[in-house]
Amino acid sequence: MEMFYRMQLDGLRPDQYTFGGVLRACAAGSVVTRGEQVHAYTIKTSLDMNVFVVTGLVDMYAKCKKIGCARYLFDNNPERNMVLWTAMLTGHTQNAECQKAAEIFCEMQMAGVKSNQFTFPSILSACAALRSKELGLQVHASVLQTGFSINVFVQSALIDMYSKCDDLASAQRVLDGMAVADEVSWNSLLGYTHHGLHEEALKLFCEMRIARVKPDEFVIASALSACAGLSVLELGQQFHAIFVRLGFGSSLSIDNSLVTMYAKCGCIEDAHLVFDLMLIRDVVSWTALIVGYAQNGRGKDALSLYEQMILNGNLALKNTW
Template sequence: MTTASAVAFQAYFPYLIRSLKNSSSLASVTSAHSKFLKAGIIAGTTTANHFINGYLRCGSVSSAQQMFDEMVEPNVVSWTSLMAGYVEAGQANQAIFILQAMPMDKIEPNSFTISTAINACSQLANVRIGKILHGRIELLGLQSDVVASTSLINMYGKTNDVYAARQVFDGMSQRNIYTWGTIVSVYAQNACGNEALYLFRKFSSKMRPNHFMLSSVINSCAGLGRFGPGRSAHAAVIRLGHEDNDVIAGGLIDMYAKCGCVEYSRVVFNHIEAPTLIPFTSMIVSAARHGLSGLALLLFDKMLDLRIQPNSITLLGVLHACSHSGLSDTGLSCLNSMHHNYDIPPNAKHYTCAVDMLARAGRIDEALMLACQVDASGHDRLMLWSVLVSAARMKGRLDVVDKASAQMSNLEPGQHDAAGIYVAMSNAYISAGKYDGAWRVRKEMQQRGIRKDPGCSWIEVKNLVFVFYAGNIVACPRKEEVIGLLGELEERMAAEMGYKRSFSSYVEFDNDGLGVERLMAGVHSEMLAMAFGILSFPNGRKIRIMKNLRMCGECHLVFKVVSKLEGKEFVVRDLNRFHHFKDGICSCRDYW
């Protein structure tokens, strides 16, 4: 380069660097880099860092890596930027490789380096390296660094160590809104909704929440079925102007549906001017969950008309809708065309829904054949065979129950969420009078150390939650009134509606792990909640009850009878689905 050219390039240099900082065009960054090369200038560390960040901003990690490899003396900014680029690109393994290659004896990592590495561990759910980095934070004296500590909280949350996340949070001398949002999100993602709501109340008394925190709170309310706090969160969304956020809108639709208020979900959806994929999917899934199959399929057609591409969850909602409306052939067509039409290969959840759909239609043999072809493991395999067992019990197909029992013999060690299918198999044998088969299943449960969670139901009254436990009448709120009402209802059911317990109810194990001989005396948690709800809402209000296990058959029958006898509507969310009891009919059509 001539002296005149060099002088001209030096004058042009500041403009070139500014263009790198502001450009998100790969062509512009490449052009600037090309000018450097043609000028025969070797970029110094600072300039090279600008190019690395420019390439990363355009999503070209490979070009950034090449620039990094050509550097003579990369500094901590160089290493950190490249690591962040790989994390952003979803290549966390490569980010960890960069970290391990970093010469820490020559270059001391800063809080951003550590935070970036921790974010990579979060992506990988790699708690081992995460704990090493935690130790590095303490060694470098970065415990008070908000960015590093917030990344640690997120990492522990992603690896399901809520206790460690809370320890980091409690040990911080300063916290910002992102720290609070992260710890609330950790609790929400790990099914600790009550703790998430507690921290949210503590935070909101001091600062204004952002959309990220509100989304976590709404998800917590959905998981708990907490209508009151969910409605308060919705009010905060409106007050702070976040109604147009797709994630929040979808979360609100989901939350109201999981609280048993699908009509509120429809209101939220109808207020969205131009719904996108997330609100459409939430509304389709919510409608299907509540048995509103026609609405779900109508929304799916509307979504396609708007040229909105569905995702895996959208199609799962469509399959559920087809299942609940008896459209098994339509559902199978959707399943078989998923890959071709939408480039979405069916997963175990889609196949489980299809098995349920065929079983509901009485096509048990086809359902069994499909189940045997599905490659599923862990919880997915349990769900697959659970739907088959439920259908087999109703159809009296013990051969299918036997096949399910054989599948359970290959259960992975530590698979402790299998109690539901074991109880279902036991009850299928009891319904068919095969008591030896039932006791064999129960014995196998004991040998494997599989225990059921204790049955509980809860109901919300004036923003207070009242919890009822199976068999624990002593701890029941308004105990005397509840017991009295249940006794009165049993007498009226027999006298006015000819109610009689089924024979099997005297010997069948219910899903709370108890017999049902004392059903109306309040053994079952949902019965206690029902009576308490009638006492709390005497003026015909819809009564919403949440239950942690599947409803037993006898309780399901009683809810139908009482809904007609009392002229009330009950909405019950059990482990499998929502039941809307009204005028002696359930929305599930007695199939759950």
């Protein structure tokens, strides 16, 4: 931005590429005020209808949460290329307007505009959020037709979409077809735990370790949840050791899963020890321990913990009792 202002002071006229770079900087920092100033300057220099500049403006406004401004510019620009269509689609997805993103994709298809490796992950994210497997299948067909089925970002998005649409078999097939499965791809399939398929989740985690893919905290938490679901203490302890060895430090999602795992495996004292060592606790942490005490036949301790939770200002969840 400083260079842009100096350029103006020196009397140099910015072109479409200058504006594109400056708008990307505004978008990255979510600096909407400066972005609006740049927008005004594009009008002054008669570049406000240039498709390259409009794309930068749409991206900037969308990332600054002014999606209405982005959509106005898109709708009123007669020249639209693939990049501009993708920027608008992505903007709607990023602003949780997934139905509008789906509509943009359909309009894009009808206009005969091809999608690319950036379009597909965005629309697949929208499909996942909408739980729209029907649209997801249409997008997958388009992926196959356009030759992007081997792109790792597109493949990861497909896995996430199928997983969130409760089609784990299709998600697994996409994963199996990947030449190199990245961390994001493996993580998406750990939706197995949310469907009660604990054995499948643990098998997948073991395959992930064999493939030397480093798990993140959400993967570890999912694996621990699977151990809790199956009440396999020894395996849960092994995962606990992996978590410590990988040096994640304190993690709310993992700590909550550890409390639940130890409690469901009958080791309520270990669950309480993990709870006591937690740097941050939320209502899920308290609920996991309270339910653990209740399930292990220690009702009085559960009631005592419930009173402590209320005194600490935490509201009970529906499944606390």
